[in-house]
Amino acid sequence: MNLHGNEVPLGKNYTLNKTLAIVFTLVILTVIPLLYNLVDYYSVFLLNSSPKSPSDSYSSIEEGEELQPLPIQEEECDLFTGEWIPNPNAPYYTSSSCWAIHEHQNCMKYGRPDGGFMQWRWKPDDCDLPIFNPSQFLELMRGKSLAFVGDSVGRNQMQSLICLISRVEYPIDVSYTADDNFKRWSYERYNFTMAIFWTPHLTRAAIGDTDGPTKTGLFNLYLDEYDVEWTTKIDEFDYIIISGGHWFFRPMVYYENHRIVGCHYCLLPNVTDLGMYYGYRKAFRTAFKAINSLKNFKGMTILRTFAPSHFENGLWNQGGNCLRTKPFRSNETQLEGSDLEFYMIQMEEFKTAEREGRKRGLKFRVLDTTQAMLLRPDGHPSRYGHSSTENVTLYNDCVHWCLPGPIDAWSDFLLEMLKMEGIRSFRDRLEFG
């Protein structure tokens, strides 16, 4: 069996093939010393007046600067609009220091000759994004749980996070099944649990035909049915990071109300081709509906937005590759085509779900990785996701991300978002408490 082919989803250019015409809850700071608590909050208020990183502003307090009153209007920095800038201090782990790297993303181990792609950090236009601090993250996550819900790119993010934390601690495997698609990790000293739920289509799905029109499988998607493999298991989690995308490029047959309603490039007689966006939208709608209908769920849902692939000079299965060795600047490319469409659909469904969730006090947030990753054509494994002597049919992987690599920045984003939550909830309590 060709595991790798199974795992590397189709790239976006697939659809462009005209011939086929397919188209902090405030970290319960009781566990953190009070001093840290105050410093942390006030540092951010100081931060509002000058674009410094929170870590810079600790010193402001020590210098005896007066604490500012709470600003009425917060000027929140848009973390997700910016540029990649050189970072000679990266990477923060290696293929030998971290065991959690999936073989297919282990670019160092498989001899990727250039290392420059690891040495960049994300710089938002209007502020700084601090590099991930594993101790801080673990402290924030004490007694909490985080679930990744999605496909192998979600797993890619989880493994990046495990490697970044590995400078402080490794988790132990507390999985409830031998199935690697449903791993569960525990950071025992912190009572922090991390889990991954494999659900590339987010809704209930089954393979209808392992071959199908493109020889990549034809999937039956039950667009109005929950994928109980994850929906029945996530209500205990404090944070869910949900994502999805690349699998929707493949042929699919759509079911609603137990009947076929259409498909995406299934080439079946009498089945209307509704395109992939139809399924993508409905899948997110159903996934968010599942979350909002969980009676015991009190956690935060984080949508990790679509991360574009970067096949050039051909489709994924026609020799397309990603050979660049440097990031783009933001003025050198723009979000378009299926990347843009996926992004917009996600955001629309997210907004609807957020409104719905708010009625019962559920928080929805966006980890908006799309723009940052669009600028990283250099961050994929290409052919360095396996040994060059391995006897399997393999495509160039321009979908997943090398570890270490640009996906490590997602943890920078995540930690900063969690820290900002703390401030938000502190402010809410002052205003309404």
Ligand SMILES: *[C@@H]1O[C@H](CO)[C@@H](O)[C@H](O)[C@H]1NC(C)=O
């Ligand atoms: C660990 O965290 C869970 C919540 O995730 C909580 O129910 C449990 O009491 C905690 N255990 C300890 C020993 O603090």
Ligand SMILES: *[C@@H]1O[C@H](CO)[C@@H](O)[C@H](O)[C@H]1NC(C)=O
């Ligand atoms: C397609 O639909 C037509 C009209 O309803 C019917 O006559 C034909 O048998 C159907 N073909 C298949 C393959 O189901």
Ligand SMILES: *[C@@H]1O[C@H](CO)[C@@H](O)[C@H](O)[C@H]1NC(C)=O
């Ligand atoms: C993008 O911006 C940089 C820096 O401002 C500039 O040097 C470069 O010429 C611009 N490139 C394009 C394609 O506009």
Ligand SMILES: *[C@@H]1O[C@H](CO)[C@@H](O)[C@H](O)[C@H]1NC(C)=O
């Ligand atoms: C590689 O795999 C093919 C098909 O599985 C097999 O026929 C062939 O003998 C293998 N070649 C080597 C060098 O192992």
